[in-house]
Ligand code: ZN
């Protein structure tokens with residue numbers, strides 16, 4: 188019997204048979220079963236003569252885990268592609284081993300009436316499968332077929348439904364013609380077009396107002412992916428896993444995928460089809476398709492038909508919609524494999540809402556996360572439910588998505604938190620959300636980088652103090668400055684800031700983030716003095732005289748120049764100084780292109796000088812020698828790739844040297860690496876290798892993002908330990 192808490196099974200027999208039953212419950216469980224634990228108790232014999240499955244029972248306060256949506260399984264794929272099967276080309280084929288779960292469930296226990304499938308009545312044949320314990324579709328709640336289930340329709344750019352006997356065939360014809368289609372998937376709409384057609388992609392970019400941001404693509408099979416990208420064994424395993432994330436893969440030079448898909452980048456975001464609709468469409472279209480989230484710039488992904496047509500009108504030429512409603516917005520997950528280990532960059536489809544297991548028992552807490560790449564986290568017992576990727580909390584649509592999703596999680600997992608954790612940054616929408624609820628909750632403010640480090644510790648099951656290296660874009664510091672190049676001694680209860688990169692003015696505040704050349708200007712002026720601005724650096728020549736004067740005045744007088752120790756800004760500044768990228772279209776673009784500039788086969792061991800000063804017991808990394816040396820290399824026309832490689836190595840050496848000094852004083856040999864800058868694979872590899880070679884135990888992220896998507900887990904943990912009992 189299924190209950191809202193657990194599954195209760197009553198079996199009778201001799202001791203040996205019962206023991207075997209308990210063992211096989213675990214060893215022979217179906218592929219998607221997650222057994223959290225088995226408790227066996229003796230009961231009085233009732234004399235059962237058959238195995239019977241009773242109706243689900245809702246129990247007050249009890250909860251169970253909810254499965255993420257799972258990519259189409261092999262058996263369903265076979266049926267889908269066999270002309271003689273009754274589900275041939277049927278875009279909603281699924282079974283107990285695959286298909287939608289989280290995106291269609293409104294409450295637990297997970298039964299059809301509590302999902303958006305409730306309005307489809309199963310035909311006799313589907314019902315027979317559903318009722319048969321030996322069938323692959325036994326109790327598959329979204330079970331459906333062409334006779335009784337959801338169906339597709341085609342809508343034109345002005346929102347009118349077009350009569351069309353075969354929507355997939357028509358859609359694939361339109362894609363081949365270079366049209367842009369909005370296609371309803373599991374957790375929202377994708378915008379799709381031919382990934383080999385530069386013109387179609389340019390049109391999509393113009394309409395989406397996204398000149399550079401890399402777009403994900405979908406290919407029919409792993410073999411096809413290998414025509415365009417290098418795929419390692421671990422990468423292949425992850426690509427074809429039931430979670431089926433987008434994976435960043437090394438792009439081949441001779442790939443026919445247009446360079447407009449990911450301008451200036453060496454990696455391509457690639458995924459396999461994960462719904463029956465995708466499988467059929469990709470095979471019939473016969474080419475790689477761009478599959479990017481259906482939104483305008485930073486708004487959340489569109490999920491309802493009307494909403495999609497309203498918001499994506501003017502971007503999509505046609506809409507492929509269907510009549511199975513999406514209850515929860517759910518983006519594609521994005522991952523990389525580094526040092527043989529998967530690392531999630533965006534955690535959503537296939538992963539959320541499965542919990543992270545905590546190395547302690549938690550109070551019921553809601554942690555609001557950060558601003559960019561927001562996730563929230565709710566805890567109960569030894570579970571941390573990190574939400575799916577919510578998005579950048581910069582507009583009301585995303586805030587609404589955040590609030591609705593919190594409500595859903597609290598309902599699904601029967602959590603009534605009284606404690607609310609939030610970031611110190613006063614301007615975050617998530618902080619404002621928290622402060623508005625001061626009457627109902629005990630509020631716990633958490634410093635951003637402390638949360639980063641603790642999130643990495645929790646994921647690795649580590650509780651004792653570590654040296655935390657938080658290399659990040661921006662985070663509000665306890666002293667009101669903007670942190671981001673931090674060395675902390677941290678545990679769940681607190682932290683001490685034992686070192687950081689030296690402060691420089693963030694020239695013009697947010698403007699310095701969008702225009703990295705302002706950062707470069709600030710570093711030069713602050714570290715090397717006004718005179719350096721007269722030297723013949725190409726990037727300085729590109730800034731107009733008037734703006735230079737304004738910037739100088741701002742720096743002299745400290746107008747709109749908050750201080751920052753950010754490592755992300757240091758990467759931005761170097762990128763602009765080298766003339767790689769002076770203004771950005773998407774977050775961290777300048778830093779990413781700086782990473783891309785470093786050659787893979789760089790053999791040299793050179794790096795740049797730096798020094799460490801001691802100020803009131805805090806170690807400050809001084810950067811003037813580094814900038815002096817970089818300028819020297821630029822003037823001597825050393826290649827940008829070599830400078831980039833030397834710079835990356837220097838940052839790794841800074842981390843290692845700081846950790847050595849801290850370890851010598853404190854006796855801690857465990858280092859946690861966290862923060863958005865560690866999405867830089869080259870830097871992560873160099874830093875982790877160097878630290879390991881020097882005998883440190885190094886903790887890195889895997890299931891929890893190293894970027895701000897991981898903040899909520901750290902916040903929840905720190906809030907849990909902020910009460911002494
Ligand atoms: Zn299946």
Ligand code: ZN
Nearest residue numbers: 310313332335
């Ligand atoms: Zn049916």
Ligand code: FE
Nearest residue numbers: 659662863895
């Ligand atoms: Fe951060």
